[in-house]
Amino acid sequence: MWRADRRGTLAAAAYQVLGACAALGLVLASKLALSAVLDDDEPASALVVPLVLLALTTAVSGAVGSLQGLQQRLLGERVSQWIWRDLLRSAAGVELVEYESTAFLSRLERVRTNAVGRPLTVVTSLLGLGGSLISVLALSGALIAIEPLLVPLLLLGGVPAVLISRRASRAEYAFSRTTTRLGQRRGYLKLLVSHRQAAAELRAFDAAPELLRRHAADDQEYLGRLERHVQSRRRLVLAGLVGSAATLSLALVAIIALASSGRMSLPEAGAAAIAARLLAGQLSSAFRTGGTLIEAAPFLRDLEDFARDHPPRTESGSRRRLQRGVEATALRFTYPGQQRTAVQDVSLAVPRGQVIALVGENGSGKTTLAKLLAGLYRPESGRVLWDGEQLPTDDLRASCSVLFQDYLRYQMTVGENVTISDTGRELEPGRVRRSLEQVGIAAAVDRLDHGVDTVMGIELAEGSDLSGGQWQRVALARALYRDTDLVVLDEPSAALDPRAEHELFRDVRGVLGGRSAVLISHRYSSVRLADHIYVLHEGRVVESGTHEELVEAGGRYAELYDLQAEAYLS
Numbered sequence: 001m002w003r004a005d006r007r008g009t010l011a012a013a014a015y016q017v018l019g020a021c022a023a024l025g026l027v028l029a030s031k032l033a034l035s036a037v038l039d040d041d042e043p044a045s046a047l048v049v050p051l052v053l054l055a056l057t058t059a060v061s062g063a064v065g066s067l068q069g070l071q072q073r074l075l076g077e078r079v080s081q082w083i084w085r086d087l088l089r090s091a092a093g094v095e096l097v098e099y100e101s102t103a104f105l106s107r108l109e110r111v112r113t114n115a116v117g118r119p120l121t122v123v124t125s126l127l128g129l130g131g132s133l134i135s136v137l138a139l140s141g142a143l144i145a146i147e148p149l150l151v152p153l154l155l156l157g158g159v160p161a162v163l164i165s166r167r168a169s170r171a172e173y174a175f176s177r178t179t180t181r182l183g184q185r186r187g188y189l190k191l192l193v194s195h196r197q198a199a200a201e202l203r204a205f206d207a208a209p210e211l212l213r214r215h216a217a218d219d220q221e222y223l224g225r226l227e228r229h230v231q232s233r234r235r236l237v238l239a240g241l242v243g244s245a246a247t248l249s250l251a252l253v254a255i256i257a258l259a260s261s262g263r264m265s266l267p268e269a270g271a272a273a274i275a276a277r278l279l280a281g282q283l284s285s286a287f288r289t290g291g292t293l294i295e296a297a298p299f300l301r302d303l304e305d306f307a308r309d310h311p312p313r314t315e316s317g318s319r320r321r322l323q324r325g326v327e328a329t330a331l332r333f334t335y336p337g338q339q340r341t342a343v344q345d346v347s348l349a350v351p352r353g354q355v356i357a358l359v360g361e362n363g364s365g366k367t368t369l370a371k372l373l374a375g376l377y378r379p380e381s382g383r384v385l386w387d388g389e390q391l392p393t394d395d396l397r398a399s400c401s402v403l404f405q406d407y408l409r410y411q412m413t414v415g416e417n418v419t420i421s422d423t424g425r426e427l428e429p430g431r432v433r434r435s436l437e438q439v440g441i442a443a444a445v446d447r448l449d450h451g452v453d454t455v456m457g458i459e460l461a462e463g464s465d466l467s468g469g470q471w472q473r474v475a476l477a478r479a480l481y482r483d484t485d486l487v488v489l490d491e492p493s494a495a496l497d498p499r500a501e502h503e504l505f506r507d508v509r510g511v512l513g514g515r516s517a518v519l520i521s522h523r524y525s526s527v528r529l530a531d532h533i534y535v536l537h538e539g540r541v542v543e544s545g546t547h548e549e550l551v552e553a554g555g556r557y558a559e560l561y562d563l564q565a566e567a568y569l570s
């Protein structure tokens with residue numbers, strides 16, 4: 001809190017002190033008022049000062065409460081922004097492979113969910129605790145002046161509350177951990193049923209009722225677990241309530257006994273009763289907020305651990321030019337938590353300026369291999385050599401450009417959709433234009449209301465939207481805009497019409513401008529243009545050569561090629 005907003009924290013602390021002074025003023029004013037009422041010798045006018053003081057302290061208490069609320073909101077927002085900034089930096093720096101692990105995704109979800117609400121809770125509790133402690137000190141002082149014995153009595157009453165809070169905290173954390181998966185599934189289903197991208201398919205298949213049924217079942221399960229959890233927490237709250245009521249009753253009985261034995265005057269007894277009541281209230285609020293803080297501690301530790309385990313990336317890799325080529329030797333990779341190896345013992349070469357193609361049936365390991373070549377995954381064993389040198393993964397990543405099969409559609413302008421691939425370099429409008437022309441989308445972009453400055457997508461602004469094929473061309477332009485010597489194109493023409501595909505591949509080397517490329521495609525008409533083709537099967541390279549060589553060999557490639565060619569000829 002202090003690190004997020006010093007001035008705000010000080011202002012909030014000042015309100016707490018003011019609140020405590022108001023509580024103390026209330027006790028003093030009550031004592032003065034009672035003395036004036038009970039003393040027959042005092043004229044009625046003697047009541048004026050205590051009553052004004054009483055009204056003033058009551059009004060100040062109320063105003064301070066409202067102002068505190070506003071200050072807490074502001075401070076909560078600052079703390080929340082501070083936490084989110086760190087969390088997002090950490091998440092952005094995490095290695096891609098972590099995002100393939102269920103354990104990591106669950107952890108991220110838990111941390112993200114808690115980052116939404118906990119900061120405000122913690123700020124409110126911390127301030128509440130601070131305020132309560134100051135009030136406890138002030139009221140204890142007032143009560144000590146009247147009858148010192150009452151203070152330890154009230155304080156002792158709080159011990160069970162602390163123990164109860166610790167148990168509650170453990171129960172809360174355990175509940176959160178055991179329901180994370182369920183929460184993820186509910187969140188996913190909510191998004192699926194209400195997301196624009198899913199809307200068409202869900203309607204076409206009339207799948208929404210089934211998804212709603214699953215969501216309702218998950219809701220039901222969550223509610224059941226929550227009810228059991230609340231039930232056990234309710235018992236703890238009741239135990240705390242009984243403890244504090246018993247302590248306050250004891251204190252009040254003691255005050256009555258002291259007043260009847262004459263050890264305390266009536267005004268003192270009245271003031272002590274008010275002070276005891278206020279002190280008990282402040283103590284119970286201190287224990288409650290303290291409990292909330294104890295409860296929040298494991299979640300905050302989770303956030304802290306996440307940030308520690310995933311420090312933000314401070315440096316990005318440095319881009320290398322390619323002189324001779326890239327070579328992979330004996331690459332092997334298994335996805336986290338999987339038994340089957342996705343890529344094994346793969347060796348290949350991408351000489352400078354050449355296009356090599358990866359082909360194979362679905363699931364044969366092409367995309368995984370491409371991610372290894374681009375430095376997005378680290379191989380379990382084997383090496384990727386850049387001009388014969390094993391680069392740090394960050395450098396390898398910085399030196400490659402990738403068009404993914406499931407590329408992103410950024411809700412930004414067309415220009416930004418292209419330049420996002422190379423934000424580290426100075427923006428060159430000429431280069432943006434060239435990339436759009438290379439993929440044959442420049443004319444369509446010119447026809448948009450604001451040309452390259454038209455916002456794409458309609459979710460964040462009144463923008464325009466593109467067709468699937470047009471989006472793919474923009475994504476391809478993005479991959480080409482990045483000024484690297486190696487480009488990986490994973491299914492670059494899957495959504496292109498035949499003319500667009502033909503134009504792209506007719507002069508693919510011209511489009512690449514002398515860069516090396518790894519092309520993944522199921523379209524053999526495009527693949528045959530590659531300088532060298534690697535055929536993958538169950539994660540291994542089973543054949544390689546030029547198109548002619550592979551057709552000649554009559555193996556797996558020839559079989560797949562013939563199947564596709566036949567479909568066109570028959």
Ligand SMILES: Nc1ncnc2c1ncn2[C@@H]1O[C@H](COP(=O)(O)OP(=O)(O)OP(=O)(O)O)[C@@H](O)[C@H]1O
Binds near residue numbers: 100360361364365
């Ligand atoms: N995130 C993942 N977690 C676990 N296994 C995965 C993951 N992604 C892919 N796999 C597995 O790794 C193997 C290779 O997948 P990969 O995506 O590389 O195949 P591909 O050849 O690109 O397939 P396609 O032609 O369908 O795109 C498959 O058996 C697949 O089930």
